[in-house]
Amino acid sequence: MAEVVSPITRQITKGELDSQDPPVDIRLQKVEDCLVYDRRGVPLPFKKLYQDRKAVIVFVRSFLCYSCKEYVDDLAKIPKEALEDAYIRLVVIGQSAYHHIEPFCKLTSYPYEIYVDPERCIFQNLGMKREEKFTQSANPSPHVKSGVFVGQMKTIWRAMTSPKFDFQGDLYQQGGAIIAGPGSQVHFSHFDMNRLDHMPINWLLQLAGVQQTLDFSNKPKILHI
Template sequence: FGEPPELDRFDEMGLPSRPQLEEAAALSVISESGVRVPFGNLFEGQKTIVCFIRHFWCPLCQDYMFSISRNVSPEVLASAGIKLVIISNGSYEMIKSYRRIFRTPFALYTDPTHKVYNSLGMTLQTLEKGPKASYIRHGMVSGIGMVVKNAVKVGMPVWKPGGDIAQLGGEFILGPGLSCSWAHRMRYTRSHVSILQVIEEAGVD
């Protein structure tokens, strides 16, 4: 019977084309302070790992964020001339408290319109879990409990939009300039590629 129509057109690992990169680079993402920044500015000057997560309330992506905090050294990346940034799709007003959960030094931006996601081929929307990835540490009930506990601990503004619960993300190695050396787009809600594999693909030992 084959794949559903949307999966027929979906390319999990394909590199974005030059026109796709040009389109994405011209679109805006929003910083923690509410400033709109051209997406292309994030990787214009150096090789940059860009991790697109799902919504701010996603326990699966919180597990992924914790895996980044545990496994990625900002100093090691800096010595390799590589930057890492994270993109979500909720309100920028949630960024500050969200970063505090993981004590992450990495910059986080939002794309609430999903335009950058879509321009880079992250067009799938689903709530299907798929196979369990290595970074997953919580089941449904314990994951929801973790999210609530974290929100209370850091005082997340729960009245602000957390993002589209069906939007999937991915990981890209972009720059310098309009170049992409590696790409992965999620098929399921827990199918991020291990951050250790991503930084290895970026050339970090």
């Protein structure tokens, strides 16, 4: 029988699971009625995303951002069966206009739920960080493969070639991730300190109850025979 993981309701960093950071007070009641919008512009109260089952909810800073794009590239690789077996939802929330959702999903091959919070109601009321802070505890995301210079060039090129030239979100706003539900219970939270401070996907999945560990590396696989 698998070991039961106790709910985690404090901020932690990737470099140290036993971080001494103070607890993060997450109150979903402040944001449960904030509206998010699907790819057709249909509004939905935020609470609908986690009321009936546990949900892993990832907030991204901008659909143009190369690090967000590469992180969602890896979210797209999560097998549907892994989520179904653990009875959890995977949700991505951006902060652009809704018409940017469809092109972003095509670019990343992301097949799961995705919404936008164009007024940043949830980002702001949950206290997600604005501006970037780089510290030793904020380790670079294992899911971002591009270097900073190349990544920024990709971001600029996508902005220039976008049908509607805008930054698809506030570039100063940072994202994060929470595991919530069913109901208003928050099991875990992580607020990004900068564009590279993503929570490793395997950690999120295991904390949410997914049993299998996935390989997101681009390294060639070695077969032992």
